[in-house]
Amino acid sequence: MSAVAKSTQKKINFTQAVNMAMDEAMAADERVILLGEDIADAQGGGVFTATKGLSAKYGTARVRSTPIAEQAILGAAIGAALVGYRPVAEIMLMNFMTVAMDQIVNHAAKLRFMSGGQTSVPITIRTATGAGAGFGGQHSDMLEAWFAHVPGLKVVMASNPADAKGLLLSCIEDDDPCIFIEHTLAYGVSGTVPPPNYRVPLGAASIAREGTDVSVIGYGPAIAPALALADSLQREGISLEVVDLRTIAPFDQATVLRSVAKTRRAVVVHEAVRAFGVGAEISSCIHEALFSQLRAPVGRVGSAYCPVPFSPPLEKAYLFNRTGLEAAIRKTLTE
Amino acid sequence: MTTANSGAIPREVLLEIYRRATLIRVADEKFQKMISSGQLQILYYSPRGQEILSAALMTAINKNDYLVTTYRGIHDQLAKGIPVRLLWAEFAGKATGTCKGKGGPMHITHPESGVMVTTGIVGAGLPIANGLALASQLEGDGKVTVVCFGDGSTNIGAFHEAMNLAQIWMLPVVFVCQNNLYGEHTPQAMSTGAKELIDRALGYGIKGVQVNGNDAFAMHAAAIEAVARARAGGGPTFIEAKTFRFLGHLLGDDSHYIPTQEMAAAKAADPLPAYRRDLVSRGVDEPVLSAIDAEIGTQVEDAAQYALDSPYPDSREIRFDVLKSEIAL
Numbered sequence: 001m002s003a004v005a006k007s008t009q010k011k012i013n014f015t016q017a018v019n020m021a022m023d024e025a026m027a028a029d030e031r032v033i034l035l036g037e038d039i040a041d042a043q044g045g046g047v048f049t050a051t052k053g054l055s056a057k058y059g060t061a062r063v064r065s066t067p068i069a070e071q072a073i074l075g076a077a078i079g080a081a082l083v084g085y086r087p088v089a090e091i092m093l094m095n096f097m098t099v100a101m102d103q104i105v106n107h108a109a110k111l112r113f114m115s116g117g118q119t120s121v122p123i124t125i126r127t128a129t130g131a132g133a134g135f136g137g138q139h140s141d142m143l144e145a146w147f148a149h150v151p152g153l154k155v156v157m158a159s160n161p162a163d164a165k166g167l168l169l170s171c172i173e174d175d176d177p178c179i180f181i182e183h184t185l186a187y188g189v190s191g192t193v194p195p196p197n198y199r200v201p202l203g204a205a206s207i208a209r210e211g212t213d214v215s216v217i218g219y220g221p222a223i224a225p226a227l228a229l230a231d232s233l234q235r236e237g238i239s240l241e242v243v244d245l246r247t248i249a250p251f252d253q254a255t256v257l258r259s260v261a262k263t264r265r266a267v268v269v270h271e272a273v274r275a276f277g278v279g280a281e282i283s284s285c286i287h288e289a290l291f292s293q294l295r296a297p298v299g300r301v302g303s304a305y306c307p308v309p310f311s312p313p314l315e316k317a318y319l320f321n322r323t324g325l326e327a328a329i330r331k332t333l334t335e
Numbered sequence: 336m337t338t339a340n341s342g343a344i345p346r347e348v349l350l351e352i353y354r355r356a357t358l359i360r361v362a363d364e365k366f367q368k369m370i371s372s373g374q375l376q377i378l379y380y381s382p383r384g385q386e387i388l389s390a391a392l393m394t395a396i397n398k399n400d401y402l403v404t405t406y407r408g409i410h411d412q413l414a415k416g417i418p419v420r421l422l423w424a425e426f427a428g429k430a431t432g433t434c435k436g437k438g439g440p441m442h443i444t445h446p447e448s449g450v451m452v453t454t455g456i457v458g459a460g461l462p463i464a465n466g467l468a469l470a471s472q473l474e475g476d477g478k479v480t481v482v483c484f485g486d487g488s489t490n491i492g493a494f495h496e497a498m499n500l501a502q503i504w505m506l507p508v509v510f511v512c513q514n515n516l517y518g519e520h521t522p523q524a525m526s527t528g529a530k531e532l533i534d535r536a537l538g539y540g541i542k543g544v545q546v547n548g549n550d551a552f553a554m555h556a557a558a559i560e561a562v563a564r565a566r567a568g569g570g571p572t573f574i575e576a577k578t579f580r581f582l583g584h585l586l587g588d589d590s591h592y593i594p595t596q597e598m599a600a601a602k603a604a605d606p607l608p609a610y611r612r613d614l615v616s617r618g619v620d621e622p623v624l625s626a627i628d629a630e631i632g633t634q635v636e637d638a639a640q641y642a643l644d645s646p647y648p649d650s651r652e653i654r655f656d657v658l659k660s661e662i663a664l
Contacts, residue, residue: 033473061473067503072462072496079466079480082451083401085473087466102493106456107463115444116435117656119451151657175659250658 036090109152166200274302296335382410487518548576
């Protein structure tokens with residue numbers, strides 16, 4: 001594609017990508033319904049406007065503003081899903097999922113298994129979160145490891161608008177319960193528009209950048225700094241391969257191991273608190289499979305072991321960052 | 336039999352209530368025997384004392400109406416019509432059970448009988464019942480969802496969220512609180528500020544009905560009315576059905592926390608024998624009821640034997656139904 005063609009290509013931001021995915025899913029299947037706080041247009045089309053225009057287009061029977069009652073929202077989604085609907089529930093912020101963990105962990109995740117496959121719960125839970133915006137301790141947590149640890153749930157996070165659209169459509173169409181995490185600071189990030197009917201398969205990582213020296217494995221907000229480092233380290237002759245997991249659970253073990261088998265060095269990075277995080281699982285998996293081939297122990301980068309602080313310098317001190325990631329990468333090269 | 340003094344309930348329904356309540360009673364006795372003899376090793380929450388309630392309730396709805404119930408749910412499941420053999424095999428953890436042995440006594444599902452969820456989490460069924468009812472409302476299929484739970488559930492958050500949502504969305508759902516007066520080992524007065532649980536309905540603008548759940552006529556009539564309201568688009572009903580449990584929270588619990596006189600009075604008013612006497616006094620011939628007793632006895636023995644004879648699931652079964660696709664272990 002020429003530079004001119006590229007520059008004239010239409011761009012959309014993350015919010016629009018998410019909105020387009022739900023729009024296409026609702027147009028294609030009447031059994032796709034949306035539930036959540038303030039999601040209908042009369043209430044603003046969602047606090048992040050992700051559902052804007054959808055109630056006008058599909059009606060408030062299918063785009064339902066709810067009370068502030070997360071158990072009621074998710075219970076309604078689960079019940080409707082048991083008899084064939086494909087509800088997309090918006091839980092405004094990921095911390096609010098903690099008041100409805102019973103519905104997610106004991107019901108959405110387990111009803112297929114406990115019923116011996118007689119029923120299933122094809123719901124998608126969209127939820128926003130992330131530090132860096134000054135939302136403080138109860139509106140910013142990355143809790144993906146909690147959900148990844150529960151058999152029966154799929155956990156997904158996109159790093160760019162095109163993947164967001166393709167992954168969300170796949171979640172809505174998937175027969176298992178999916179948790180789709182959106183980063184509050186990513187909503188304004190723009191990117192290329194994928195074509196209609198674009199799908200990103202669940203469970204498939206992408207190689208965001210090919211390289212030969214160190215594999216950097218992450219998802220969501222970890223991918224942009226990893227790609228930036230790939231550019232800057234390239235000038236020193238260090239070649240990073242950036243693996244964007246896209247689906248956190250179940251993660252694409254084959255792609256991760258293939259990449260690390262090639263580079264023989266790896267760093268796993270995420271915004272979530274490093275301790276007991278997704279990175280520990282992936283790192284362990286790499287060590288188990290490739291121990292004798294590794295040139296250095298797998299590095300792990302994440303945020304500090306403390307609640308997300310409010311004050312900007314403290315929030316900055318909490319958050320994982322590019323400098324820490326670079327240090328972890330360099331460490332694998334000096335071992 | 337005269338129908339003049341049996342309300343509006345047709346004779347065949349009265350006999351069906353008797354049949355289902357007897358099934359619950361006989362099955363319960365057999366479960367107790369199998370557990371005490373070591374043939375079954377399960378946590379068992381006996382429905383003894385609540386037989387009439389379920390039988391009168393479930394005969395007010397159709398097979399394809401939805402039911403959500405709770406871990407003390409075998410009376411509801413039997414009354415809703417789950418085949419006895421399949422239910423028994425599931426309680427025994429066998430591959431032939433409703434859920435291939437993967438759910439067990441606290442997690443019975445059988446969509447063919449309308450039993451969509453049995454939850455082991457107090458109060459958790461109510462929000463899910465709303466979702467089933469929402470689907471029916473959107474489909475316009477005329478189905479009603481009945482959700483059963485105990486008095487203890489009325490103190491947990493999910494109850495309140497669900498009652499509120501059902502009313503604002505006018506969902507075709509019937510909330511049936513089987514109030515057996517004790518949540519685990521704690522009496523209602525110690526756990527609930529409201530004197531009457533029916534008063535909870537008022538706070539949500541929900542139509543509330545208080546009924547003696549052990550009175551088949553009253554229970555059935557209340558259910559018929561609530562179900563009709565739901566089907567007609569009139570929204571949810573909260574039924575507080577008063578009852579009592581004779582065998583404690585969990586089998587083996589000696590009910591030491593229940594005053595002796597209270598228990599004695601409840602047992603003296605044992606609802607199933609009372610209903611049987613009532614039917615006879617209304618002109619039902621004794622041999623008709625005895626024939627039902629005999630038929631149920633045979634059915635229960637057959638189901639228990641079926642469960643014992645059935646194989647356990649293959650261990651590879653844990654790979655299936657976690658997700659839609661098989662899991663690699």
